[in-house]
Amino acid sequence: MTSAQPTPDNGSPVPKPRPSTIEDVAREAGVSRAAVSKVIRNAYGVSERMRTQVEAAIERLEYRPRVAARAMRGASFTLGFEIPQVGNDFLTMIVDGATEALAATPYQMIIAPLGREQKSDVAINSLADRQVDGIVAIAPRVDPAWLERIAERTPLVMIGRHDRSDRYDTITGDDRSGAEQVMSHLIELGHRRIVHLTIHPSRPEPPWAGQAGDEPHVIRTAVYRERMLALGLEPSVIHTLFDGSEAHEVTRALLDSPEPPTAIFAGNDTLAIGILSAIAEAGLDERDVSVVGYDDVPIARHPLVSLTSVDQDGVTMGREAARLLLERLAGRTTAVQLENAPRLHERRSSARPRRP
Amino acid sequence: MTSAQPTPDNGSPVPKPRPSTIEDVAREAGVSRAAVSKVIRNAYGVSERMRTQVEAAIERLEYRPRVAARAMRGASFTLGFEIPQVGNDFLTMIVDGATEALAATPYQMIIAPLGREQKSDVAINSLADRQVDGIVAIAPRVDPAWLERIAERTPLVMIGRHDRSDRYDTITGDDRSGAEQVMSHLIELGHRRIVHLTIHPSRPEPPWAGQAGDEPHVIRTAVYRERMLALGLEPSVIHTLFDGSEAHEVTRALLDSPEPPTAIFAGNDTLAIGILSAIAEAGLDERDVSVVGYDDVPIARHPLVSLTSVDQDGVTMGREAARLLLERLAGRTTAVQLENAPRLHERRSSARPRRP
DNA sequence: GTGAAAGCGCTAACAT
DNA sequence: ATGTTAGCGCTTTCAC
Numbered sequence: 138m139t140s141a142q143p144t145p146d147n148g149s150p151v152p153k154p155r156p157s158t159i160e161d162v163a164r165e166a167g168v169s170r171a172a173v174s175k176v177i178r179n180a181y182g183v184s185e186r187m188r189t190q191v192e193a194a195i196e197r198l199e200y201r202p203r204v205a206a207r208a209m210r211g212a213s214f215t216l217g218f219e220i221p222q223v224g225n226d227f228l229t230m231i232v233d234g235a236t237e238a239l240a241a242t243p244y245q246m247i248i249a250p251l252g253r254e255q256k257s258d259v260a261i262n263s264l265a266d267r268q269v270d271g272i273v274a275i276a277p278r279v280d281p282a283w284l285e286r287i288a289e290r291t292p293l294v295m296i297g298r299h300d301r302s303d304r305y306d307t308i309t310g311d312d313r314s315g316a317e318q319v320m321s322h323l324i325e326l327g328h329r330r331i332v333h334l335t336i337h338p339s340r341p342e343p344p345w346a347g348q349a350g351d352e353p354h355v356i357r358t359a360v361y362r363e364r365m366l367a368l369g370l371e372p373s374v375i376h377t378l379f380d381g382s383e384a385h386e387v388t389r390a391l392l393d394s395p396e397p398p399t400a401i402f403a404g405n406d407t408l409a410i411g412i413l414s415a416i417a418e419a420g421l422d423e424r425d426v427s428v429v430g431y432d433d434v435p436i437a438r439h440p441l442v443s444l445t446s447v448d449q450d451g452v453t454m455g456r457e458a459a460r461l462l463l464e465r466l467a468g469r470t471t472a473v474q475l476e477n478a479p480r481l482h483e484r485r486s487s488a489r490p491r492r493p
Numbered sequence: 494m495t496s497a498q499p500t501p502d503n504g505s506p507v508p509k510p511r512p513s514t515i516e517d518v519a520r521e522a523g524v525s526r527a528a529v530s531k532v533i534r535n536a537y538g539v540s541e542r543m544r545t546q547v548e549a550a551i552e553r554l555e556y557r558p559r560v561a562a563r564a565m566r567g568a569s570f571t572l573g574f575e576i577p578q579v580g581n582d583f584l585t586m587i588v589d590g591a592t593e594a595l596a597a598t599p600y601q602m603i604i605a606p607l608g609r610e611q612k613s614d615v616a617i618n619s620l621a622d623r624q625v626d627g628i629v630a631i632a633p634r635v636d637p638a639w640l641e642r643i644a645e646r647t648p649l650v651m652i653g654r655h656d657r658s659d660r661y662d663t664i665t666g667d668d669r670s671g672a673e674q675v676m677s678h679l680i681e682l683g684h685r686r687i688v689h690l691t692i693h694p695s696r697p698e699p700p701w702a703g704q705a706g707d708e709p710h711v712i713r714t715a716v717y718r719e720r721m722l723a724l725g726l727e728p729s730v731i732h733t734l735f736d737g738s739e740a741h742e743v744t745r746a747l748l749d750s751p752e753p754p755t756a757i758f759a760g761n762d763t764l765a766i767g768i769l770s771a772i773a774e775a776g777l778d779e780r781d782v783s784v785v786g787y788d789d790v791p792i793a794r795h796p797l798v799s800l801t802s803v804d805q806d807g808v809t810m811g812r813e814a815a816r817l818l819l820e821r822l823a824g825r826t827t828a829v830q831l832e833n834a835p836r837l838h839e840r841r842s843s844a845r846p847r848r849p
Numbered sequence: 850g851t852g853a854a855a856g857c858g859c860t861a862a863c864a865t
Numbered sequence: 866a867t868g869t870t871a872g873c874g875c876t877t878t879c880a881c
Binding site (some may be wrong): 138139140141156201202203204205206208209213215223224226229230232233236237239240245246247248249250251252253254255262263265266267268290301308410413414417418435436439440441442453457473474475476477478 | 494495496497512557558559560561562564565569571579580582585586588589592593595596601602603604605606607608609610611618619621622623624646657664766769770773774791792795796797798809813829830831832833834
C-alpha cells in the first residue's frame with residue numbers, strides 16, 4: 138500500500154459547524170420544541186399549517202434528529218442483527234430477506250458482526266447497549282436463560298434455535314427432516330461409506346444442552362448417526378472449523394486413506410465447498426466421492442459447482458424475522474415459533490458411486 | 494413456514510426490570526457518578542482502591558453503559574461501515590480486515606447495509622445520525638462535496654474513490670494498472686474479440702464526474718477501450734446490473750450471436766461468476782470463451798471455478814481503513830490517500846482461444 | 850392544537 | 866483523588 142503525500146495542513150482551523158437541533162428548528166419555524174418533535178414523529182395533534190411550516194424549517198436547516206437523543210426517551214428506529222460470520226452466504230440470505238421486509242418501514246437495520254474470537258453474546262449485548270428497538274440473532278450456543286433476560290427489554294427473534302421460550306420468538310428449519318432427506322438420497326444412490334463432516338460442537342458441553350432441543354448441526358449429526366446405525370453401518374463424524382479451510386485439509390487426508398468414503402454429508406454449504414475443492418484438486422469427481430451440503434447458498438446452483446444441498450429458504454427466514462420484530466413492536470407479547478420445511482435440491486455433486 | 498401455537502399468555506405482567514444506571518453503581522460503590530464514569534473510561538485520576546470497588550459494583554449490578562447516553566456527551570465507541578451489498582465477497586473481505594484491526598480496541602463495528610433501492614447517502618446519513626465515531630464507506634457515486642460535509646463532523650474513510658479531499662481519507666486500488674494487466678494478459682493469449690462486461694455507470698452522469706478521478710469501474714472500462722483501440726480493435730462494452738444475474742443472461746445471448754467473443758473482461762468477480770455459469774451451461778469452456786474478473790474473491794481460487802482475477806487485497810484495505818479511522822480519532826487532521834498495487838492471478842478461466 | 854418544563858443517563862468542567 | 870454541577874438533544878407529561 139502506497140501512501141500519498143499528506144495534504145499540507147494549511148493552518149485553517151477546521152470549522153465544525155454545529156449541526157442544527159430541534160431547538161433551532163423550533164425557533165426557525167416559530168413554534169415550540171414539542172411541536173417539532175410531534176411533526177417528525179407523525180404524532181397526533183398537529184395542524185396542517187404547522188406541519189408544513191415545520192417541515193420547511195427542517196429542510197432549510199438540514200435538520201436531522203440525533204438517534205442517540207431520541208433513543209434516550211423514545212425509540213431508535215433501529216433493528217439490530219447479530220451475524221456470526223459476515224461472509225457466510227446463508228446469513229446473507231437472511232439479511233437480504235430482512236432488508237426487503239424493512240424497506241417500507243421507518244426502521245433502519247444495523248448489523249453487528251462477530252469480532253475475532255468474539256462470542257455471540259458480546260455482539261448481542263452491544264446491540265442492546267445501542268438501544269436498538271429489536272434484535273435478530275443467530276446464536277445457537279448462548280444460554281437461553283441469558284437470552285430471556287435480553288428479551289425482557291428488547292424484542293428478540295432467534296434464528297435456528299429449537300428451544301422454546303415465551304420471551305423470545307424463534308425461526309427454525311426442520312433440521313431433522315433436512316438431514317433425513319440427505320441421508321435417504323445418499324443411501325438410495327447406493328452409498329454405504331458415508332462420512333459426516335461438520336463444525337465443532339460447543340466445548341465444553343453447555344449445561345443447558347439438550348434442554349429444549351438442540352443446535353441445528355447437532356440434530357443433523359444425530360440423524361446421520363441414526364440412519365447409519367439403522368443400516369448396520371459405522372458412523373464416522375469429523376469436526377472442523379467453520380470456514381471451510383480445515384474441511385479442505387481433512388478431505389485431502391480422507392482421500393488418501395486406505396478406504397475413502399464414497400460420500401460426504403457436510404454440515405453446511407461452506408464446508409461442502411471446501412470439501413469439493415479437495416476432491417477436484419485430487420482429480421476426482423462425484424462418481425468417486427459425492428458431496429451433499431446444507432443451506433443451498435446461491436453458489437451451489439452454479440453449473441461449475443452444482444452442489445446438492447438442502448434449501449431452508451434463508452430469505453424467507455430473514456423476512457419473517459423482521460416481520461416478527463415489527464409485530465412485537467406493534468404490541469404482541471406472546472411468543473411465536475416458526476418452522477419451515479427444508480427441501481433437498483439434487484444436483485451433480487451427488488451421484489451413484491463408481492465402486493459401491 | 495409453519496407457525497406453532499402461540500404460547501398462552503398466562504397473564505403475568507411482563508416485569509421489565511429497570512437496567513441499572515451509572516447512578517445505581519455509584520450508590521452501590523459509595524462513590525460519585527463521576528468516579529464511576531472515570532473508571533469505565535479508564536480516565537485519569539482513579540485510585541486503585543476505588544477502581545476495584547467500582548468494578549465490583551458494576552459486576553454485582555450487571556451494569557452496562559448506555560451507548561446513546563454516552564454518545565450525547567462523549568464518544569459512542571462505534572465505527573460504522575456502509576456496505577452497498579451484503580453478499581458481495583469483496584466487501585466481505587474489507588469487513589474482515591477491519592474486524593481484525595478493531596479486535597484489540599474498545600471500538601465496536603456496525604454495518605449499515607443498503608436497503609432495497611436505497612442510495613449510499615441514506616446509509617451514511619443513518620450512521621452519522623447514530624453518532625458513530627467514524628465511518629468507512631464504499632460509495633463511488635456520491636457527491637464529494639456532500640462527503641466533505643459529513644467528514645466535517647465524523648472522521649470518514651472512503652474506499653475505492655480516486656478523488657482527493659483534504660477532509661476525508663481514501664483507500665483505492667490502482668484500477669488503471671489492474672485493468673492494464675487484464676488486457677495485456679488477454680492480448681498475449683491471442684484474444685482479439687474481447688468484450689467488456691461491467692455494471693451500469695451512474696445515470697444521469699453526475700455533475701462532479703471526472704472532477705478528480707473516476708469510479709473504479711469507469712477507469713477499468715476506459716483502459717479496456719484504450720487498449721482495444723490501440724490494437725485497431727472495436728471495443729464492445731456491455732452494462733448490466735451488479736448482481737450477476739443479468740450478466741448471465743447477456744452472456745447467453747452473446748454466445749448465440751454470429752461472432753461470439755473469445756474473451757470477456759468482467760468489471761468484477763460477481764459478474765465474472767455469472768458469465769462463467771452461462772458459458773458452462775452452454776457446454777463451452779475457457780478455450781471457447783476466456784473470462785477474467787476483478788477483486789479475486791475467495792471462490793475465484795476454487796478449483797471448480799478457477800477464475801483469473803485481479804487481486805486488490807480487500808482484507809488489507811479493510812484493515813487500513815480501520816487504522817486510518819483510529820488515527821483520526823487519535824488526533825490526525827490531515828487527509829491521507831492510500832493506493833495499493835493490484836496483481837493479476839492467472840487461473841484456468843483464461844486460456845488461448847481455440848479459434849483465434 | 851400548542852407550549853412549558855421535567856427528565857432520560859451520561860461526561861466534562863469545575864470545585865474541593 | 867474525588868465530588869458537584871451543568872448540560873447534551875430529545876420526548877413526554879401536563880397545563881393552557
